[in-house]
Amino acid sequence: QKEVEQDPGPLSVPEGAIVSLNCTYSNSAFQYFMWYRQYSRKGPELLMYTYSSGNKEDGRFTAQVDKSSKYISLFIRDSQPSDSATYLCAMKFNYGQNFVFGPGTRLSVLP
Amino acid sequence: DAGVTQSPTHLIKTRGQQVTLRCSPKSGHDTVSWYQQALGQGPQFIFQYYEEEERQRGNFPDRFSGHQFPNYSSELNVNALLLGDSALYLCASSEYGIHTDTQYFGPGTRLTVL
Incomplete structure (x- = not known):
């Protein structure tokens, strides 16, 4: 079992849809959780950073952490074609x- | 404010050769980490430098080595290149030892080994 897993996709949605991206992990010692967006042939760009369990909202993006289930999610509201990218979850102990x-999920938002 | 910069953008080498990649951290950052990202995979941690010393290392062989300079910039060296070393090499910078020491990535250097 890999330490961090993501649905590899690709995930295709119509413009304006709500997108849910998910990661599961095996080590309960992880405390810090991040979501990065990576466009093709570019470096990852930080989207969200959360510590421990709970929700965090930033514009159209909401990050959720459920440490009891070892599960984190990123929700994108009113998705746009410019959101088409690979989304990477990342985590660390301290x-x-x-x-x-994680290996990343490819998202395509169709106009 | 310049972000993380890396050079070169692309590089083509042959098996057995050696390569050096360079990174300048974001202004105000003192820590540099290097990652290898194979096609279709997430980044894999190689090592981290702070105060010109290697502080952490991932599961990479000794062929991978690095250096950090007094101005916090860093180099990644790979010796005896293998075909499997072909990947995007990412540099990330951060501020050491603070609670929110998240990492900011550069655009990467794409290395192709033939």
Whole structure:
């Protein structure tokens, strides 16, 4: 079992849809959780950063962390074609530690 | 404010050769981490440098080595290149030791080994 897993996709949705992206992980010691967006042939761009369990909202993006289920989610409301990218979840045990990434989910938002 | 920069953008090498990749961190950041991202995969942690020392290392062989300079910039060296080293190499910078030490990535160097 991999340490961090994501549905690889590709996931295709129509413009304006609500998108749900998910990650599961095996190590309950993870405390810090991040979502990155990566356009083709570019470096990852930080979208959301959360500590421990709970929700965090930023514009059209909402991140949820459920540590009891070892499950994190990213919701995108009113999705746009410009949201078409690969979404990577990442997590770490403590500050100063390196990040462990999921394999990424490819999202296509169709106009 | 310049973000993380990397050079070169692309590189083509042959098996057995050596390569050096360079990274300049975001202004105000003192820590540099390097990741390898194979096609269709998430980034894999190689190592992290702070105060010119390697602080953490992932599961990569000794062929992968690095260096950090007093101005916080960093180099990644790979010796005896293998076909499997073909990947996007990402540099990420952060501020060491603070609670929200999230990492900001550069655009990457795409290495092709023939």
